[in-house]
Structures are given as C-alpha cells and as structure tokens.
Amino acid sequence: MIDEQKQQDSMNNEPNQDQQTESSESLEKETAAATPQETEVVAEQDSVPEVETQSVSEDDNSQQQSTDTTSTEELQAEIQNLKQKLEQEAQQRETVTAQAKRLAADFENFRRRSEAQKEEIKQNEKRETLTKILEIVDNFERARSQIKPETEGEKNIHKSYQGLYKQLVESLKSLGVSKMRPEGEPFDPYYHEAMMREPSNEYPEGTVIEELRAGYMIGDSVLRHAMVKVAAAPESSGEEENGESEKNNSEEELA
Structure with a gap:
C-alpha cells in the first residue's frame, strides 16, 4: 500500500516539474526579449539625473557669480x-x-x-x-x-x-625832550618857523640869524617849531641911499 501511494505521488509530481521547467523557460525568454528595451530605459533613467544635476550646478554657479558681481559692485x-x-x-x-x-x-x-x-x-x-x-x-x-x-x-x-x-x-x-640850536643853521621849514627876514652881510641868505622862541624836539620828531629870524640878501647901494625908508623895510614879518 505504501509503495502504491508513493508511486502515485511521484506520478502526480512529475507533471508539476514539467510545468515549472516550462515556466522558467518562458520567463527566461521574456527576460531576454525585454532586456534590451529595459536596458535603454534604465540607461535613460540613469542619464536624466546627471543632466539635471549638471544644470542645477550651472544655475548655482551662475547665481553665485551674479551674487559675487553684485556684491563687488x-x-x-x-x-x-x-x-x-x-x-x-x-x-x-x-x-x-x-x-x-x-x-x-x-x-x-x-x-x-x-x-x-x-x-x-x-x-x-x-x-x-x-x-x-x-x-x-x-x-x-x-x-x-x-x-x-x-x-x-x-x-x-x-x-x-x-x-x-x-x-x-x-x-x-x-x-626825551631836547632844545633846538638853530642859530647859524640853514632855514628848514620842518624845524623852523620864519617870523622875520633881515638883510645880512654876515650870514648867507636863508640862514637863521636869531631864535625868537625856542624850539624843542621829542625823540626824532618836532615837539614845537622854533620861531626864528632868517637872513636875506644884502641891500644894494641904491637902496642904501634911501635912508630912513629902507631901514623901516629891513625887517619883514612872515606868516
């Protein structure tokens, strides 16, 4: 009994093995047939991320360059x-x-x-x-x-x-006050004030004959002018004959 049952089990199992063999062969064929296309799709899928990655990196670089340019400006x-x-x-x-x-x-x-x-x-x-x-x-x-x-x-x-x-x-x-000594000096209007003119044979014309009022200096400037009498040209002989009238004109006052 036992042996008969084993035989039946073996007979029942044999068709299953054949089916498994057929299914594995069909899968291999399908796989072989589908492999080139799937390989291309996989390759395409693998290549897409590289392009996207490259474009993203270029965008980042351009953005970085533009940012650097903006910051430099x-x-x-x-x-x-x-x-x-x-x-x-x-x-x-x-x-x-x-x-x-x-x-x-x-x-x-x-x-x-x-x-x-x-x-x-x-x-x-x-x-x-x-x-x-x-x-x-x-x-x-x-x-x-x-x-x-x-x-x-x-x-x-x-x-x-x-x-x-x-x-x-x-x-x-x-x-600093000092007294002038004008007698015998040439008349100088900066220092002297002529009050009279008198003809003189003793002094040259324009010489101070007499000081009528003393003059004074303070330092190098005049403090008070000296009032003086100035010698004039001597009278001519014709004028001397006029006598007394010429004596009255011998002294003239000057402003």
Missing part, C-alpha cells in the same frame, strides 16, 4: 561714496582752516592797529602836556634874561627860581 559703490565723503570733509576742513587763519590774521591786524592807535593817542596827550609845560619854561627864560638882581635878597630869589627852572629842564630831558 556694491562694495565699489560704497568705496566711491566714502571717497567722495572724505574729499568733501577734506575740503570743508581746508575751508574752516582758511577761515580760522583769516580770522587770526584779522584779529592780529586789529590788535596791532589798536596798539598803534593807543600809542598815538598817548603820544598826542604827552605832546600836548609837554607843550603847555614849555610855556612855563619860556617864562623862566624871559625872567632870567630880563631880571637883573642887585641886592642880596634879589640874588637869593633869583637862585631859587633858577634852581626850579633847572629841575624842570632836567625833567623834560628825562622824557
């Missing part, structure tokens, strides 16, 4: 703006510096002018004061020439005011 523009601002600030600094120099120069000129004006005012006041003092000196000199002390008391008085006169003269000298 922006940097150049910013640098140019900074240069312009620097030039403007430099010009403004030069302008402010020039204005400051001009103001300093103007202030220095104003200071010098103010000092010069103050000094001029000071000198004018000094000259006016000294001129008034010179009138006192004139009075002392007239008194000395006119008063002739005779008694002992008069001599003592004379000595006292002469001492005061000397003290006054010394004070004037300490202030």
Whole structure:
C-alpha cells in the first residue's frame, strides 16, 4: 500500500516539474526579449539625473557669480561714496582752516592797529602836556634874561627860581625832550618857523640869524617849531641911499 501511494505521488509530481521547467523557460525568454528595451530605459533613467544635476550646478554657479558681481559692485559703490565723503570733509576742513587763519590774521591786524592807535593817542596827550609845560619854561627864560638882581635878597630869589627852572629842564630831558640850536643853521621849514627876514652881510641868505622862541624836539620828531629870524640878501647901494625908508623895510614879518 505504501509503495502504491508513493508511486502515485511521484506520478502526480512529475507533471508539476514539467510545468515549472516550462515556466522558467518562458520567463527566461521574456527576460531576454525585454532586456534590451529595459536596458535603454534604465540607461535613460540613469542619464536624466546627471543632466539635471549638471544644470542645477550651472544655475548655482551662475547665481553665485551674479551674487559675487553684485556684491563687488556694491562694495565699489560704497568705496566711491566714502571717497567722495572724505574729499568733501577734506575740503570743508581746508575751508574752516582758511577761515580760522583769516580770522587770526584779522584779529592780529586789529590788535596791532589798536596798539598803534593807543600809542598815538598817548603820544598826542604827552605832546600836548609837554607843550603847555614849555610855556612855563619860556617864562623862566624871559625872567632870567630880563631880571637883573642887585641886592642880596634879589640874588637869593633869583637862585631859587633858577634852581626850579633847572629841575624842570632836567625833567623834560628825562622824557626825551631836547632844545633846538638853530642859530647859524640853514632855514628848514620842518624845524623852523620864519617870523622875520633881515638883510645880512654876515650870514648867507636863508640862514637863521636869531631864535625868537625856542624850539624843542621829542625823540626824532618836532615837539614845537622854533620861531626864528632868517637872513636875506644884502641891500644894494641904491637902496642904501634911501635912508630912513629902507631901514623901516629891513625887517619883514612872515606868516
């Protein structure tokens, strides 16, 4: 019984093996037939990602280049703006510096002018004061020439005011005042003021013969002009015969 059953099983299994063999052969044929086309499709599918990858990389590169170009242009523009601002600030600094120099120069000129004006005012006041003092000196000199002390008391008085006169003269000298000595000098209108003209055979024409009022200098400038008598040309013999009328015209006053 057992053997019969095994035989039947083996008989039942044999057709199955044949079917399996046939199915495997059919699959191989189909596979062989389908392999070239499928290979092309697979190749195409494999090649597509490479093209896409390459195009994507090119786009990225172009975008990167455009980004780099844009950033470079922006940097150049910013640098140019900074240069312009620097030039403007430099010009403004030069302008402010020039204005400051001009103001300093103007202030220095104003200071010098103010000092010069103050000094001029000071000198004018000094000259006016000294001129008034010179009138006192004139009075002392007239008194000395006119008063002739005779008694002992008069001599003592004379000595006292002469001492005061000397003290006054010394004070004037300490202030830079000096007396002119015009006698015998050529007439100079810068220093002298001609009050009279007198014909003279002793002095050349235009020479100062006599000082009528003393003149004084302060430093190198005239404090007071000297009033003088100036020599004129000697008279002719015909004019001498006129006698008394010519004597009256021997001295002329000049403004």
